[in-house]
Amino acid sequence: MKITDTSDLWWKNAVVYCLDVETFMDWNADGIGDFAGLAQRIDHLADLGVTCLWLMPFYPTAERDDGYDITDFYGVDPRLGTHGDLVEVIRTANDRGMRVIADLVVNHTSRKHPWFRSAESSKDSPFRDFYVWRSDPPPDTSDQVVFPDQEDSIWTLSEKTGEWYLHKFYKEQPDLNVTNPRVRDEVAKIMGFWLQVGLSGFRVDAVPFFLETAGADGGAFPEPHDYLRALRSLVGRRSGSGVLLGEVNLPYEEQLQFFGGTDGDELTMQFDFVGMQALYLSLARGDAGPLSTALEGRPALHPDSQWATFVRNHDELTLDKLSDDERAEVFAAFGPEETMQVYGRGLRRRLPPMLDGDPRRVRMVYSLLFSLPGTPVLFYGEEIGMGEDLDAEGRLAVRTPMQWTSGRNGGFSPAEPRKLPGPVVSGGFAPEFVNVADQRNDPDSLLSFMKLLIRRYRESPELGWGGFTVLEHPCPEVLAHLCTWDDGALVALHNLCPEPRTVPLTLEDCGAEHRLVDLLQPGSAPLDERGRVELLLEGYGYRWLRVVGADSRRLV
Numbered sequence: 001m002k003i004t005d006t007s008d009l010w011w012k013n014a015v016v017y018c019l020d021v022e023t024f025m026d027w028n029a030d031g032i033g034d035f036a037g038l039a040q041r042i043d044h045l046a047d048l049g050v051t052c053l054w055l056m057p058f059y060p061t062a063e064r065d066d067g068y069d070i071t072d073f074y075g076v077d078p079r080l081g082t083h084g085d086l087v088e089v090i091r092t093a094n095d096r097g098m099r100v101i102a103d104l105v106v107n108h109t110s111r112k113h114p115w116f117r118s119a120e121s122s123k124d125s126p127f128r129d130f131y132v133w134r135s136d137p138p139p140d141t142s143d144q145v146v147f148p149d150q151e152d153s154i155w156t157l158s159e160k161t162g163e164w165y166l167h168k169f170y171k172e173q174p175d176l177n178v179t180n181p182r183v184r185d186e187v188a189k190i191m192g193f194w195l196q197v198g199l200s201g202f203r204v205d206a207v208p209f210f211l212e213t214a215g216a217d218g219g220a221f222p223e224p225h226d227y228l229r230a231l232r233s234l235v236g237r238r239s240g241s242g243v244l245l246g247e248v249n250l251p252y253e254e255q256l257q258f259f260g261g262t263d264g265d266e267l268t269m270q271f272d273f274v275g276m277q278a279l280y281l282s283l284a285r286g287d288a289g290p291l292s293t294a295l296e297g298r299p300a301l302h303p304d305s306q307w308a309t310f311v312r313n314h315d316e317l318t319l320d321k322l323s324d325d326e327r328a329e330v331f332a333a334f335g336p337e338e339t340m341q342v343y344g345r346g347l348r349r350r351l352p353p354m355l356d357g358d359p360r361r362v363r364m365v366y367s368l369l370f371s372l373p374g375t376p377v378l379f380y381g382e383e384i385g386m387g388e389d390l391d392a393e394g395r396l397a398v399r400t401p402m403q404w405t406s407g408r409n410g411g412f413s414p415a416e417p418r419k420l421p422g423p424v425v426s427g428g429f430a431p432e433f434v435n436v437a438d439q440r441n442d443p444d445s446l447l448s449f450m451k452l453l454i455r456r457y458r459e460s461p462e463l464g465w466g467g468f469t470v471l472e473h474p475c476p477e478v479l480a481h482l483c484t485w486d487d488g489a490l491v492a493l494h495n496l497c498p499e500p501r502t503v504p505l506t507l508e509d510c511g512a513e514h515r516l517v518d519l520l521q522p523g524s525a526p527l528d529e530r531g532r533v534e535l536l537l538e539g540y541g542y543r544w545l546r547v548v549g550a551d552s553r554r555l556v
Contacts, residue, residue, distance in 0.1 A: 008241045010051070010099065011269060011375055012306055013464030015454050016245075017050040018203075018314055019380040021058050021080045022067070022421050024402050026412055031419025033401070033412070035076075035085035039092050041404075044436060046096035048383055048447075049454030053093050054203050054245075055102040056314060058086065062110040064172040066399065068103075068205065069110035073190045083197070090198040101243060102194060104202035106187045107210040108173040116174050120160050132166035132177045132215045144168070146209075148343055149394075166215045169206075179213055179221035188234055201235060201243035207258060207267065208248060225257065228266045245308060249273040249318060256299045264302025269375060272298070272307045277321050279311070283355075283365070284333035286497040288479035290326075292470050295372070295481070306464075307374035311365060314379055316346035316395050339390050348397040352385040353429060360540040363449055364494055367520070367542040370453045371492035373468040373483055383450045384439050387429025392422055400424060403431040410435060456519050456544060462490045475501045478537060482507070489547035491516060498539040507531040507547065516545035 025037030035058075045053060057067035060075045067077070076083050090100045109116055119127040138155035145151040146169050155164040156171040166175045176183050191202065204210070211224035221227070235242035246267035248258045252274055260266035278294035298307065319327045327345070334340075334354040335347040342348045355361040362385060370376050380402055388397045401424050405411030410424045410431030417423065424431060439445035457463055466485030473480055477497035483490050495501050507514070510531035517524045520543065527533050535543065 009304065010241060011243045011245075013458060013461060014052045014099075014375050015050050015457065016052045016054055016101075016308065016375060016377040017045055017048070017380065018054040018056065018377060019402075020056040020067070020314065020399060022077075023399055023412075024380060025404070026415065029414050030079075031413050031415035032079045032421060034079070035081035035089050039085070039089050042089070042092045042096055042098070045093075046098060048451055049458060050378075051098055051458075052200070053098055053100045054377070055100065057103045057105055059105075062112045062172065064110065064170055066396065068105050069108075069112075069170070069173050070105055071110045071113050073106075073109075073186075074193055087198060094198070099200035100198070101201045101203055101245065102199055103205055104191065105205040106176060106190065107206045108167065108169060108175045111172045111174055120158050120165075123161055123163075129180050130177055130183055131174050133161075133163045134166075134215065135163050138164055168209050168212075175209070177216050178210060178224065178227070179216045179218065184227055188231065191231065191234060192238055195235065195238040195242060200239060200241070201245065201268070203245045203247070204267070205247055207246045208250060225260070225266060228258070229260060232260070232266055232268070243268045245269045245271075247271060249320070251321070252297055252299050256301075259301060259305045262302055264305040268304070269306045269308045271313070271377070272309050272374065273318065274321055275307075275372070276310055277319050279365075279368070280317070280319065280330050280334065281322060281326050282479075282496055283361075284330045287476050288494070288496055289476060292479055295468065296470055298468075308377050309369055309372045309374040310377040310379075311351055311369050312379045312382060312398070313377070314395075314399065316342045316348055318346040320345040342394055348388065348390070348395055350386060350388045350398055351382070353387045357385075357428060358540070359446070360538075362446065364496075364540045364542045366450060366453060367544070368479070368492075368494045370457045371463065371481075371483075371490075371494070371542075371544060373463060373466065375464060376457065383447050384434055384436055385429070385446045386434055387425050387427070389423055389425050396422055403435045405435050405437045406432045411437070452520065460488075460490050460519070460544075460546075461485050462488045466490075471505055471507075473503050473505055475503050477501060478503050480505060490519075491543075491545045491547065493535060493537055493541075493543050493545075495537040495539065495541045500539055500541070501537045503535045503537060505533055505535065507533070510547060514547055514549050517548050519544040519546055 021038055022033045024033045025041050026033050027037035058077055058080050059070045060072040060077050061067045062069050062071055076086055093100050115127045115130050118125045119131050141154045142152045144154050154168050157164050167173050213221055232244055244267050248255050248270050255270055258267050275294045278290040282288055282291040319330055340349055352362050389400050390397055400422055401412035401420055403410035439447035462483040462485040466483040469482045471480040471482055478495050478501055480493045510527050512529045514527045515524050525533050
């Protein structure tokens with residue numbers, strides 16, 4: 001295989017792991033996770049195969065939105081540690097070959113941020129125009145709120161000055177005015193500061209909302225994408241190989257704009273929300289069709305752009321891009337009770353409980369995740385199959401303390417349970433059944449399987465770098481696809497139904513001199529002179545197969 005210098009595009013075949021420091025590991029026994037605890041667990045992530053650590057907000061916060069309502073963009077929440085503790089985590093991660101990125105949350109601030117406190121105190125405040133105001137009563141905007149169970153308008157009256165301020169999220173999170181050049185300069189300074197501290201980029205929160213100019217003087221900022229392009233350039237200048245991983249939950253055609261179109265000079269990566277939602281519809285139906293259609297509908301990207309694939313994230317499992325009927329199908333299959341749903345558009349559950357703990361289905365889904373073209377993103381606890389706490393409020397159901405051992409508080413903290421950020425999961429997914437320590441010593445555990453998947457993914461540049469083709473065959477329950485890069489080719493098959501399937505395939509430009517070598521278990525399959533082969537899949541079965549020629553020198 002041709003050797004290519006890919007050091008500046010490290011994210012093309014990265015494995016990203018998202019965690020909240022507050023719920024990961026408590027080292028000073030106060031009940032709250034901290035950077036010192038995270039530093040002690042970096043080796044777990046390195047052993048898993050993680051190459052990029054994504055930190056959810058660790059900044060000082062008013063605790064209205066689980067850290068996303070920030071009171072100081074340059075600070076570290078004192079409950080989690082100090083700047084020095086953060087630098088030690090970055091140093092330790094870098095020493096293990098792992099980069100660190102963090103949430104960039106600049107669509108809004110906390111209402112308690114000094115900027116807003118000043119802006120609210122007087123119409124003459126120098127920070128007044130950091131936010132968006134209106135003097136006349138707003139119309140009904142209940143259909144525009146992000147959290148419909150919490151807010152009924154995107155405008156809230158500030159009694160101190162008698163004007164309304166804009167907030168697409170909670171009223172405790174006033175929106176910043178991106179049309180103000182001082183705000184744009186401040187965002188650049190924030191990014192520059194954290195890049196100087198040692199971050200390798202950012203996961204950019206709520207990008208379309210950040211660039212939205214409704215309610216502000218849009219004429220002062222006619223091309224918001226020019227600004228996003230400038231931020232990408234800033235990251236490149238400051239770090240050389242930094243990344244902007246954007247949260248853009250829009251149809252593919254609109255997402256392409258946030259990549260910078262065919263120029264690829266805006267966001268480096270974006271989450272494939274459309275593909276994720278299609279995955280759950282396919283799982284609900286036992287039919288690969290919706291996922292296949294979504295993947296084939298992905299627009300072609302610039303070589304410097306990438307899709308980020310995921311099964312579960314820190315937020316609600318949104319299904320807003322499905323039709324009402326399709327969403328009802330997914331609800332019926334995986335969240336039939338109202339307590340399992342959130343905002344009428346998503347689920348607040350983790351994958352294993354949704355699949356009734358069936359290890360065949362769980363492993364099939366993660367095999368599928370790592371075989372898809374793009375960069376896989378894991379949410380903490382997925383590597384061991386953690387469950388959720390449906391008694392927790394809203395999205396906190398999936399943000400429970402990490403389960404390290406079968407002991408007290410799952411080994412997360414020796415403190416009294418009342419001091420923890422939230423209860424440890426109980427029931428069939430409690431720490432006595434699901435924890436890191438037990439699975440580390442079990443070669444048949446989900447953790448061991450995830451390590452294998454990650455190792456094979458990292459050994460298969462076709463998945464992060466290559467072209468993608470859905471392969472035709474007569475079994476609607478099976479997704480079969482081919483990824484190619486340079487002279488390498490990998491075929492992956494996943495059976496979404498409980499019955500075995502025999503899948504006939506024809507690989508173009510292949511013949512009897514080729515064979516398919518299994519990458520996840522021993523075995524291989526020969527092709528005939530026309531490149532045809534029949535492959536057996538068990539119920540919820542999966543196979544990764546490398547195409548190997550007679551003269552191949554690949555180690556398989």
